Amino acid sequence: MEILTAIKRVPETGAKVSLTDDNLDIDTTSLGFTFSPHEECAVEEGVQLVEEHGGNVTVLTLGEEEATEQLRSAIAMGADDGILLDGGDAEWGPAGTAEAIAEAVEESDTEFDLLLFGNESADAANHQVGVRVAEELGLPCVTGIKDLDVDGGTATAKREIPGGSEVYEVDLPAVITVKEGLNEPRYPSMRAKMQARKASVAQSEPDPREDDLELVELEVPETDDSPAEILGESPEAAEDVVDVLEELEVV
């Protein structure tokens, strides 16, 4: 089967986030880049499906040329080749991003059976690119998936709800957006990373489109960092802990 997975280059923000002087972006001077955990699972799922059913995984990203680094990381995980939609410095909103991806899919020589996306990007969290690509291409779409099984021309996808899972069955080709927990993404070997440097990455330059959601300013929220009241430094603090639980009337 032919699988496309879409990823996005985002800053790695395990540490405290700081902003650029104009408050329009994250200051990445001391940060590395990655793609989001949901998308790592999308790539891993694509690779596992191809290992089971045969075929190819193509990984695609829309971003600056530096995003080739993330394409090669995905290729090191087992994707076969990459497509860079070079978006340059322009701001790409979800509508423009989805249009560019859908256009690339339509223009591709490959007929994709499955298009895998992260449920939402880690940075912008717009929750809609996968659905919009499906709408653009006239394909069915299931979102927020944590379990996926493909049998012939049918995908069975499960989404977690409190106390269980919703099950959806869709005919392929389809768009599926996934969440972390779907699988355990593999760590690429050094050999795979070296090979990924030589893998083929196709490149094109889509036309940006104006978005109706305009960024005005980013802000790092203030947090209450006042130290906790220390109840004790030994198991004897258990009495005070239970006092707290009784005060809150949860026991």
Place this chain on the structure above:
Amino acid sequence: MVLTLVEHDEEGLDDVSLQALALARDVADQAGEPLEAIAFGAGAEDVAGEAGDHGVETLHAVDSLEEYAPEAYGRAVVQCAEEVGTEAVIAPGTDRGAEKLAHAASKLDVTMAAEVTDVEVGDSYELTRQRWGGTLIEHSRLTAETNLLTVAANEVSASATGGDAAAVEAFAPDLADGDLRVQLTSVEESDVEGVPLGEARVVVSGGRGTDGDFSELEALVERVPNAALGSSRAAVNEGWRPHDDQIGQTGAKIAPEIYIPAGISGAVQHMVGCKGAENILAINTDPEAAIIQKADWAVIADLHEVAPAIAEELEARGHSE
């Protein structure tokens, strides 16, 4: 007019829908417009009383679709919005809320603003919304012809107005076969027993400091009513707990009355998952751990000793499940 998508079960409107109604009512008040709602499925009209109590004047009930079908629901939202002439469509920030509205946004060819926490209505919609799971706040301007937005879960307080029941109007969307390609096939019940993380009043959670031994934390959870056991991403990555237990940016978002992280350092991504907690009581051997700065109370000691001591004290005071 402002139109709100609401979700319900046999017990009525869900919490996140009530939160969406609170923000939608604020938008409607600022715009000087009435608040209306759209509900789907069997029993949609039954929530008219509760919807009215939260400010809804008219409830559009779509009962012609038996099973949940995101694209069809999105089509129905578009048709309803066009028929009633709304300036905004507001949905709860749930999986279903986001996907229905994303379909509607694509069909209307406008952008959906997700994870919104505040709106100032003027010539455009000046939004405050969450990025990076809430570790970053975005101020942005939505200038679409119809403004579509989802309300971040557990960030806006629901509040009743004491209003009369909403007037119910049946709405029958005109659907094509293609809209029904994705429908809920079935629901599988989880074989995991106990209180779901998202509904627990008390959440006890373990991280790397457990060294993989969650037995004392499990025993503590069993002793507390309405309690659930969670974990950090580190514990999941180690294979100690299933991903379903993970609290954090890419895991569960919880809102208990008290959160008890044990042996968890308090990384930014973890705190995103528990920022809805009303109180935090941390157990950690490291007084310098970030979690101590985030907690209301802390015990600086080994969780393997403290958790059994808490369970014993609960038993001694007659608190038993």
